[in-house]
Amino acid sequence: xxFYKNACFNIxxxxxRYGLVIDDYDIAIVGSGTSGGCLAYYLxxxxxHCLLVEAGRxxxxxxxxxxxxxxxxxxxxxxxxxxxxxxxxxFLRGKCLGGGSVINQCDLDRFDDIALLDWKEASxxxxxxxxxxxxxxxxxxxxxxxxxxxxxxxxxxxxIFAEGFERLGFRWSPLARGQSDCAIEEGxxxxxxxxxxxxxxxxxVLVTFLKQAxxxxxxxxxxxxxxxxxxxxxxxxxxxxxxxxxxxxxARNCVLAAGALGTTHLLLKSGYGEKLPSLGxxxxxxxxxxxxxVFDEKVNxxxxxxxxxxxxxxxxxxxxxKLENVFAPPISLAMLVPGFGKKHQAWMQKxxxxxxxxxxxxxxxxxxxxxxxxxxxxxxxxLSKEDQRRARQGQKLVREIFEAMHAKEILQSNFMFGxxxxxxxxxxxxxxxxxxDGNFKVHGCQNLFIADSSIFPSAPGINPALTIMALAHxxxxxITNAGRFHTDRQ
Amino acid sequence: xxxxxxxxxxxxxxxxxxxxxxxxxxxxxPFPSFSQTACIQHIDDVLSFLCDKDLADLKALxxxxxxxxxxxxxxxxxxxxxxxxxIFRLVSLGLKGLxxxxxxxxxxxxxYKGKQPYDIIDYHVHVIPKNT
Numbered sequence: 001x002x003f004y005k006n007a008c009f010n011i012x013x014x015x016x017r018y019g020l021v022i023d024d025y026d027i028a029i030v031g032s033g034t035s036g037g038c039l040a041y042y043l044x045x046x047x048x049h050c051l052l053v054e055a056g057r058x059x060x061x062x063x064x065x066x067x068x069x070x071x072x073x074x075x076x077x078x079x080x081x082x083x084x085x086x087x088x089x090x091f092l093r094g095k096c097l098g099g100g101s102v103i104n105q106c107d108l109d110r111f112d113d114i115a116l117l118d119w120k121e122a123s124x125x126x127x128x129x130x131x132x133x134x135x136x137x138x139x140x141x142x143x144x145x146x147x148x149x150x151x152x153x154x155x156x157x158x159x160i161f162a163e164g165f166e167r168l169g170f171r172w173s174p175l176a177r178g179q180s181d182c183a184i185e186e187g188x189x190x191x192x193x194x195x196x197x198x199x200x201x202x203x204x205v206l207v208t209f210l211k212q213a214x215x216x217x218x219x220x221x222x223x224x225x226x227x228x229x230x231x232x233x234x235x236x237x238x239x240x241x242x243x244x245x246x247x248x249x250x251a252r253n254c255v256l257a258a259g260a261l262g263t264t265h266l267l268l269k270s271g272y273g274e275k276l277p278s279l280g281x282x283x284x285x286x287x288x289x290x291x292x293x294v295f296d297e298k299v300n301x302x303x304x305x306x307x308x309x310x311x312x313x314x315x316x317x318x319x320x321x322k323l324e325n326v327f328a329p330p331i332s333l334a335m336l337v338p339g340f341g342k343k344h345q346a347w348m349q350k351x352x353x354x355x356x357x358x359x360x361x362x363x364x365x366x367x368x369x370x371x372x373x374x375x376x377x378x379x380x381x382x383l384s385k386e387d388q389r390r391a392r393q394g395q396k397l398v399r400e401i402f403e404a405m406h407a408k409e410i411l412q413s414n415f416m417f418g419x420x421x422x423x424x425x426x427x428x429x430x431x432x433x434x435x436x437d438g439n440f441k442v443h444g445c446q447n448l449f450i451a452d453s454s455i456f457p458s459a460p461g462i463n464p465a466l467t468i469m470a471l472a473h474x475x476x477x478x479i480t481n482a483g484r485f486h487t488d489r490q
Numbered sequence: 491x492x493x494x495x496x497x498x499x500x501x502x503x504x505x506x507x508x509x510x511x512x513x514x515x516x517x518x519x520p521f522p523s524f525s526q527t528a529c530i531q532h533i534d535d536v537l538s539f540l541c542d543k544d545l546a547d548l549k550a551l552x553x554x555x556x557x558x559x560x561x562x563x564x565x566x567x568x569x570x571x572x573x574x575x576x577i578f579r580l581v582s583l584g585l586k587g588l589x590x591x592x593x594x595x596x597x598x599x600x601x602y603k604g605k606q607p608y609d610i611i612d613y614h615v616h617v618i619p620k621n622t
Contacts, residue, residue: 061619069536069595079539081587087579181620189615198619302615330613334590339571340514345521348594351611374543 020247025051027479028238028251030226030266033099034465035452035472036257037205038140040220041213042476043255051219051249052210053240055262056095058222059102060206064196068329071195075103082261084367084381084418089287090335091379091418093259097222100259101204101465102196104419105307105326106178108146108203108466110137114317115460122457124429125438127474136470143212144203148174149308153184157301158308160293160355161325164401165311173312175324178203178465182305190306191329209469228270229254231445253447255440255479256425257472260454264369264424265377267435275444278433282426283367283381284459285418289391290328290336291398292354293407299355301327320386321361321394322461328356336413347411354411357401359394360420362461363387369424381418420464422456439478451475494530494599498537503549504530506556507588513564514589520610527607528599529592536591548588551581 027043029036032054040052057074065071072080075096082091094100113130120128127133149158165172181201182188193202200207214220224247226240236254240247256263264280273279311323328336330351337347365384372378383391395412402410428434431443436455442448451472453464460467494504511524524530537545555563570582596608608614 067595067597069532069591069597072591073536073539078541079536079591081584083580083583086576087583090583183618186618188617190617192615192617198617200620302613329615330594330596330607330611331591334594335587340567340586340589341516342518345515345518348521348611351613376541376543 020245021250022247023250025049025249025251027051027253027255028053028236028249029255029257030229030238031099031256031258031262031452032097032205032210032220032222033094033257033259033452034101034104034205034468035259036255037098037101037208037210037213038469038472039255039257039451039476040218041209041216042473043479044213044216044218046476046480048480051221051251052213053221053224053226053238053249054097054099055225055258056097056099056222058097058220059196061196061198061200064198066192066195066198068195068331071103072331075195077261082377082379084379086382088383089285089379089381089416089418091261091285091421093261093421096196097220098204098206098210102202102206103194104465105194106202106204106465107307107310107324107463108144108176108178109463111460111462111467112317115462119457119460123427123434123438125427127438133467133470136473137466139473140466140469143208144178145180146176146203147179149177149305153305154308155301155304156299157327157355158305158325160295160299160405161309161323161357161401164405167404168397168400170311170316171313172309175307175310177307184304189303191302191327194306194329226258226266229256229266229448230270231448235447253449253479255449255451255475256454257450257452259452260421260424260456261369261377261379263450263452263454265371267425268369268371268377269375272442272445276435276442278426279435280369280424281366282423282457283369283379284363284422284456285367285381286360286420286422286459286461287363287383287387287391287416287418288358288360289395289416290326290413291357291359291395291402292411292413293357293402293405294350294353294409294411295355295405295407296353298352300352301354301356302329302351316397317461319393320364320390320461321359323394323398324358324360326356326358327354336415337411338414355402355405355407357398359391359398360461361387361390361394363390363459367423420453420459422453422459422464425450425454426457427455428457439482440475441478441482449475449479494528494533496533496537498534498545499549499552502556503552504533506552507533509560509563510552510555510567510585511589511593513560513567514586515593520605521607522604524589524593526602526604527593528602529595529597531599532592532595532597536588548584
């Protein structure tokens with residue numbers, strides 16, 4: 001075995017016959033997305049020696065692939081083809097530095113009382129209230145530019161949405177968008193940014209928290225795919241591969257922030273299912289159904305601002321779904337249009353004449369994540385009867401909106417996307433029905449924490465990104481305050 | 491037209507993929523067929539993310555299809571597309587995903603001179619980077 005010491009970081013690196021063994025981090029963070037990027041910033045700022053590992057590659061405004069096929073295959077896990085076991089739902093999750101925050105639409109909403117009180121009841125965790133969360137929302141919002149799209153920048157798709165809502169007597173409101181300088185007046189089309197924003201306008205963690213953390217000296221390893229984690233006496237061992245080389249990292253503490261699927265999968269692969277009986281349970285995804293209205297005149301939903309408005313009506317909220325104006329680039333749209341052949345092509349030819357409203361349901365049917373014999377993730381997620389009822393109600397309302405706006409044809413896709421992946425490692429005070437406690441610590445495991453959307457106790461029915469960041473901030477405080485951690489550092 | 495080459499698929503498997511591609515996206519004015527655009531030349535860009543097991547399954551499926559007449563493959567695809575059995579839905583979804591991804595990427599073969607999918611559906615978008 002050879003050995004050397006990195007003088008800058010005081011890291012011990014050992015070369016064994018198995019590969020590299022790297023030692024001496026205070027905290028290793030697995031996953032660099034909405035949660036991991038934010039968490040890394042706060043923990044690094046608190047003075048801890050942190051390592052952030054990310055399975056995907058590092059891209060920037062100048063290097064995002066651009067073409068839909070290229071970004072789908074290069075920025076998403078499994079080329080954007082994580083499918084439920086019944087083949088009815090596709091789950092999209094980012095695999096790149098910045099994770100989901102790079103490829104999402106950056107809608108940044110705070111949770112309402114309905115969502116937070118539901119979490120409090122489901123988990124027994126008392127900070128799930130407006131009062132308990134407000135300081136965390138306020139803190140993370142200081143690092144973000146959040147804008148509403150002025151009406152004069154809306155495209156026709158947004159106008160159809162708002163006018164249709166008003167004709168039916170429902171309330172809508174502008175979306176809170178994480179963006180700083182889209183320059184729509186210069187003719188930019190935000191649909192491009194689904195594969196990463198070439199202007200650095202989208203408030204992904206790459207341009208916010210990680211940018212600041214890097215300046216503060218955060219160590220980041222892209223293309224490190226974590227295969228296994230184990231609690232050991234002195235901390236946590238994280239094993240994985242980087243460019244084909246097996247590497248073991250030892251850290252006194254580890255925070256998992258690889259998202260609902262990534263974190264749960266990693267814990268299942270690492271054998272934590274035996275001591276955590278509810279691991280993988282309560283998986284939710286806000287199943288989304290896209291509905292298209294075809295109009296005589298061009299709508300050009302793909303041009304300009306991709307999203308501007310959402311439903312904001314308590315009657316709709318209580319029915320368990322939400323509506324937003326949105327659209328899809330060609331490959332995604334081709335997948336949403338049912339069937340194939342000439343009928344499919346006829347729909348594709350109407351691309352510029354389509355308006356689109358998405359129904360996202362607040363799912364109550366509990367999905368389950370497991371692994372097969374080879375360790376491959378299996379996603380068992382079906383819509384419960386209540387979920388199906390919510391979906392039907394949402395689609396009925398969209399049909400009424402399009403009819404009120406005199407759409408010539410209406411296409412309601414039978415295909416569903418899961419973009420908000422939540423649960424699998426629910427937070428709660430009861431170790432028999434949850435995975436982490438109110439301090440984000442895995443039940444019964446010293447030094448192991450989870451701080452991403454996998455800890456959601458139920459589906460909130462609201463865009464989750466801002467709350468994931470707020471929870472990451474709270475987690476950073478809880479981890480910092482953990483008594484044992486202080487003792488180690490002293 | 492230049493023959494497609496792949497490090498993942500054999501000539502027989504590529505032939506089968508073209509056959510399936512032309513059923514899913516036939517020549518239908520103004521759309522060129524899947525094979526006419528030669529977008530299959532970019533197949534390795536799509537397959538590079540597949541895990542070994544999924545790739546092996548795809549190869550086996552394509553080899554099986556290679557020896558079936560087009561009419562039988564077409565019928566099988568239609569039945570699978572509306573099937574209540576999850577395994578058939580997964581196969582149908584996987585094949586549709588592969589074909590639509592290649593075709594609507596707007597990437598064509600080097601020698602292709604016809605209309606491009608983006609022009610046909612009038613999809614032209616851009617974002618000007620900040621520093622230009």
